[in-house]
Structures are given as C-alpha cells and as structure tokens.
Amino acid sequence: xxxxxxxxxxxxxxxxxVPPLPIRLRRTEILTVVYETDAAAADALLPQPLELAAxxxxxxxxxxxxxxxxxxxxxxAVQLPVRLPDGAPAMYSPFLVxxxxxxxxxxxxxxxxPKKAGRVTLRPDxxxxxxxxxxxxxDLLTATICWKQQACAPDLLEALVPGSGTNVNLRVLPLDGxxxxxxxxxxxxxxxxxxxxxxxxxxxxxxxxxxxxxxQLPVRTVRxxxxxxxxxxxxxxxxxxxx
Ligand SMILES: CC(=O)CC(=O)O
Numbered sequence: 001x002x003x004x005x006x007x008x009x010x011x012x013x014x015x016x017x018v019p020p021l022p023i024r025l026r027r028t029e030i031l032t033v034v035y036e037t038d039a040a041a042a043d044a045l046l047p048q049p050l051e052l053a054a055x056x057x058x059x060x061x062x063x064x065x066x067x068x069x070x071x072x073x074x075x076x077a078v079q080l081p082v083r084l085p086d087g088a089p090a091m092y093s094p095f096l097v098x099x100x101x102x103x104x105x106x107x108x109x110x111x112x113x114p115k116k117a118g119r120v121t122l123r124p125d126x127x128x129x130x131x132x133x134x135x136x137x138x139d140l141l142t143a144t145i146c147w148k149q150q151a152c153a154p155d156l157l158e159a160l161v162p163g164s165g166t167n168v169n170l171r172v173l174p175l176d177g178x179x180x181x182x183x184x185x186x187x188x189x190x191x192x193x194x195x196x197x198x199x200x201x202x203x204x205x206x207x208x209x210x211x212x213x214x215x216q217l218p219v220r221t222v223r224x225x226x227x228x229x230x231x232x233x234x235x236x237x238x239x240x241x242x243x
Contacts, residue, residue, distance in 0.1 A: 017105035019069035027065035061131025063122040073100040074120030089163025112171025149200035165189040184241040
C-alpha cells in the first residue's frame with residue numbers, strides 16, 4: 001500500500017528532522033560576548049543589500065536546557081550587526097556550529113542559516129563560565145565570562161547592539177533543474193522571558209578552521225558581555241527581499 005505524499009509536511013518521508021514552527025525553547029542559557037573587529041573583514045561576509053551597522057561581532061554560545069523537538073544540546077552563532085533594506089537593525093549570522101542534527105537541518109532549511117555540525121559546551125568551571133566550540137578536532141572558539149559578578153538590565157545587550165533578537169540570512173532554495181530561488185529571510189525571537197541577566201569581564205579566543213573560518217573576524221577589543229537565562233519562541237521566518 002503506497003502513501004499519499006500530500007499528507008507529508010517535511011522531507012524526506014520517514015526521517016523528519018525539521019519541526020513545524022513555532023517551537024518554544026525554555027531555559028535557554030546564552031553567553032554573548034561583543035567584540036570589535038575589522039570593518040572590511042565583516043563587510044566581505046555580507047550579502048547585498050545588507051549594510052554593516054557597526055564593526056562589531058556577537059559571539060553567542062547557547063546551552064539549550066529544554067528545546068521543544070530538538071531536546072538538550074549546545075549551539076553557537078557568530079553574528080554581525082546589519083541594517084535591513086528598510087533601515088531596521090538586525091543580525092546576520094555567517095557562522096553557526098551546533099550539536100543537534102535536527103537544529104542544523106531546521107536552521108538551514110527554514111531560515112537559510114549556514115549551520116554546521118560540531119560540539120558546543122557551556123559550563124561553569126569554578127568561578128568562570130566557559131563556552132567551547134569544536135569542529136574537526138579543533139577548538140575554534142572559546143568564550144568566557146566571570147561567573148555572575150554583576151546583575152544587569154534585561155535589555156543591556158539590545159542597548160549595546162540594537163537588533164540583537166532579529167536574525168537575517170540568505171536562503172537559497174533549489175527549484176527545478178539548475179533553477180534556484182534566492183531570498184533574505186528574517187527570524188525574530190518572540191515572547192522572550194528573561195529569568196536572569198548578568199554581565200562582567202569576558203574574553204573571546206579564536207583558532208583557524210577552514211570549514212568555519214571565524215578567525216577572519218579578528219578580535220580587537222571586547223566591548224561587553226552578558227550571561228542570560230531566557231525562554232523564547234522560534235516562529236516561522238519571513239521573506240523581506242527576493243533577488
Ligand atoms: C536559538 C537559535 O536557534 C539560534 C538562532 O536562531 O540564532
């Protein structure tokens with residue numbers, strides 16, 4: 001007995017990785033370090049018509065304590081502050097490494113996020129919170145912040161880098177034959193509840209890996225950092241520009 005493909009919402013049949021959105025991510029722990037980099041290096045990673053808003057990089061290391069559908073896992077996202085075609089602030093993510101196959105597939109298929117598989121941890125080591133990102137046996141990113149030294153306002157990150165809850169990516173969808181559709185897709189964090197927000201002295205260290213060349217964004221000066229525990233909803237993306 002064959003089945004009717006019109007009843008299937010995800011591909012391939014029998015091995016769905018991508019959830020129907022929205023999904024809720026509860027107790028998402030995030031270490032974010034903001035650092036200054038070379039404007040020309042950041043610019044070179046951006047698709048037109050996005051414009052670099054500031055020569056800053058946001059390094060986010062997440063520990064997902066309870067993500068619907070995906071489970072419990074580590075994720076990382078390197079982001080650049082940009083202006084969308086309508087002038088609104090957002091973050092473009094050239095590099096994301098994580099250790100959930102479903103979250104890799106969902107980010108790539110639904111939002112066009114260039115997610116790749118790797119190992120990510122975020123844990124305290126004594127009085128320091130340490131985020132580690134590893135792929136191909138190389139520790140390509142280590143971020144740290146002193147453990148809960150100073151409570152901060154929930155919107156500290158947004159004040160430092162406007163648009164930090166909005167992500168924009170270039171999605172390229174294969175169509176018939178060699179035909180493709182190219183579009184910019186925006187994803188907002190919705191219904192955010194901030195349980196804890198801390199700031200303090202922080203560091204970022206990068207190591208070259210040709211598969212995830214974050215080292216192309218050299219660390220000049222750390223401008224700020226937060227350690228947050230939040231709940232958020234991941235909604236469907238919206239197309240804001242077609243090529
Ligand atoms: C929370 C995530 O899944 C990462 C992101 O979309 O920026």
